[in-house]
Amino acid sequence: MDPYPRPLKDLISALRRLPGIGEKTATRLALAILADKGDLSRCLVQALEAVRREIRLCPECFNLTDGDLCAVCADVSRDRSLICVVEEPSDVLSIESSNVYKGLYHVLHGLVSPLSGIGPNDIRLPELMERLKKYQDQVRELIVATNPSVDGEGTFHHICSLVERSGVAVVVSRIASGIPMGGELKYMDQVTIASALTYRRSTQC
Amino acid sequence: MDPYPRPLKDLISALRRLPGIGEKTATRLALAILADKGDLSRCLVQALEAVRREIRLCPECFNLTDGDLCAVCADVSRDRSLICVVEEPSDVLSIESSNVYKGLYHVLHGLVSPLSGIGPNDIRLPELMERLKKYQDQVRELIVATNPSVDGEGTFHHICSLVERSGVAVVVSRIASGIPMGGELKYMDQVTIASALTYRRSTQC
Numbered sequence: 185m186d187p188y189p190r191p192l193k194d195l196i197s198a199l200r201r202l203p204g205i206g207e208k209t210a211t212r213l214a215l216a217i218l219a220d221k222g223d224l225s226r227c228l229v230q231a232l233e234a235v236r237r238e239i240r241l242c243p244e245c246f247n248l249t250d251g252d253l254c255a256v257c258a259d260v261s262r263d264r265s266l267i268c269v270v271e272e273p274s275d276v277l278s279i280e281s282s283n284v285y286k287g288l289y290h291v292l293h294g295l296v297s298p299l300s301g302i303g304p305n306d307i308r309l310p311e312l313m314e315r316l317k318k319y320q321d322q323v324r325e326l327i328v329a330t331n332p333s334v335d336g337e338g339t340f341h342h343i344c345s346l347v348e349r350s351g352v353a354v355v356v357s358r359i360a361s362g363i364p365m366g367g368e369l370k371y372m373d374q375v376t377i378a379s380a381l382t383y384r385r386s387t388q389c
Numbered sequence: 390m391d392p393y394p395r396p397l398k399d400l401i402s403a404l405r406r407l408p409g410i411g412e413k414t415a416t417r418l419a420l421a422i423l424a425d426k427g428d429l430s431r432c433l434v435q436a437l438e439a440v441r442r443e444i445r446l447c448p449e450c451f452n453l454t455d456g457d458l459c460a461v462c463a464d465v466s467r468d469r470s471l472i473c474v475v476e477e478p479s480d481v482l483s484i485e486s487s488n489v490y491k492g493l494y495h496v497l498h499g500l501v502s503p504l505s506g507i508g509p510n511d512i513r514l515p516e517l518m519e520r521l522k523k524y525q526d527q528v529r530e531l532i533v534a535t536n537p538s539v540d541g542e543g544t545f546h547h548i549c550s551l552v553e554r555s556g557v558a559v560v561v562s563r564i565a566s567g568i569p570m571g572g573e574l575k576y577m578d579q580v581t582i583a584s585a586l587t588y589r590r591s592t593q594c
């Protein structure tokens with residue numbers, strides 16, 4: 185016999201639809217929401233509704249925003265000669281947290297993935313090319329920061345050939361791939377080590 | 390610079406209030422809710438509101454319910470001579486999943502815990518004693534199934550003395566403590582092994 189009432193079971197099912205949340209975790213979360221004596225449930229409802237109502241995509245770079253332009257595009261101090269191309273909005277946060285990059289972004293919302301049937305027109309690649317043409321006097325470099333996966337590399341090569349064909353004079357670069365800081369050679373896979381060797385830097389001692 | 394708009398940050402903060410959800414998981418969940426093309430967000434809001442509106446405690450056993458009595462108390466086929474005392478509603482689910490117990494429950498919603506300042510009147514112990522008196526012709530045994538922790542054992546002894554003082558003729562029993570099925574002696578702590586030895590069963594070969 186299942187001793188949980190219907191509304192609680194519905195909440196558990198809804199929570200299970202979140203990524204990485206299984207039956208046990210969903211049950212634990214639902215019971216914690218029920219047991220909360222404060223305003224947790226109301227807070228969650230309000231936050232969910234505000235996100236659905238207010239969050240949209242920046243018309244320039246397709247990052248998330250609740251205004252007209254996103255915080256990065258609206259910031260006049262950013263270097264408009266650089267555009268960093270990323271897969272997802274969370275990648276913008278990762279790069280911002282490094283405090284090293286001061287240019288603009290372009291969020292593709294996916295990668296070209298022939299095996300999953302995702303072509304270049306299914307992600308924000310046409311918009312990237314339009315943006316390049318529109319701002320070709322301004323943009324100097326396109327830094328492709330997709331993950332070093334099969335689809336990430338494929339998307340990079342796709343962008344290279346699109347830029348070449350467009351005739352826009354812009355440098356296309358790729359983020360470095362190698363041993364992460366603090367990592368150890370003995371735990372790295374062959375492809376990473378090969379990449380770290382191939383793309384070694386010459387330094388002057 | 391923080392590239393996330395305010396409503397998204399609010400959702401991340403609300404999700405972080407859930408147990409076991411840190412900054413990274415909350416961000417991942419919030420972005421998944423945003424990226425969802427279906428009705429995930431609406432589903433969650435509806436489920437949260439239904440739970441807040443419809444879930445209450447069963448007036449008999451204080452299990453969760455969306456009706457008058459909970460599913461267990463309302464089931465006429467259950468054995469009304471047994472009451473299993475548990476700490477939380479989730480414990481009811483755990484015991485039900487074993488398919489071995491066919492009696493009723495009493496959910497304490499906490500344990501007597503002198504160190505945390507929780508006394509017997511802060512949990513549903515007075516209601517248990519009232520229930521025992523009201524149904525003393527019916528109830529034969531009280532199975533205390535609180536966890537075998539300091540507070541769980543303390544609550545068990547508290548119930549024993551309350552029953553004794555009340556003069557109600559009911560057997561108070563405690564769930565067995567020992568090596569879990571599939572467990573190994575070498576990984577067990579001393580207290581568990583001591584308990585398994587002390588409460589050994591005699592069998593007839």
